[in-house]
Amino acid sequence: MAQAEAFVFQARDHxxxxxxxxxxxxxxxxxxxxxxxxxxxxxRFTDDADLQWEVDTALHVxxxxxxxx
Numbered sequence: 001m002a003q004a005e006a007f008v009f010q011a012r013d014h015x016x017x018x019x020x021x022x023x024x025x026x027x028x029x030x031x032x033x034x035x036x037x038x039x040x041x042x043x044r045f046t047d048d049a050d051l052q053w054e055v056d057t058a059l060h061v062x063x064x065x066x067x068x069x
Contacts, residue, residue: 021048 016025027043042056044064052064 016027019025027041029041031039033039040057042054044052044054046052052066053061054064055061
């Protein structure tokens with residue numbers, strides 16, 4: 001049996017529920033990169049070791065101080 005990923009829109013929110021290992025999440029904005037080619041976005045998250053991280057549009061990852069956000 002073949003399986004494919006499914007994209008399910010959720011309510012607008014500033015967070016994503018806890019993801020288990022191997023699961024994925026996606027964020028969608030109401031504009032395109034062509035409209036704003038220089039926009040910089042970032043996502044902050046806590047890993048399963050309780051460390052805080054931030055990843056930006058260029059996929060640079062940096063560790064953050066404990067919950068300074």
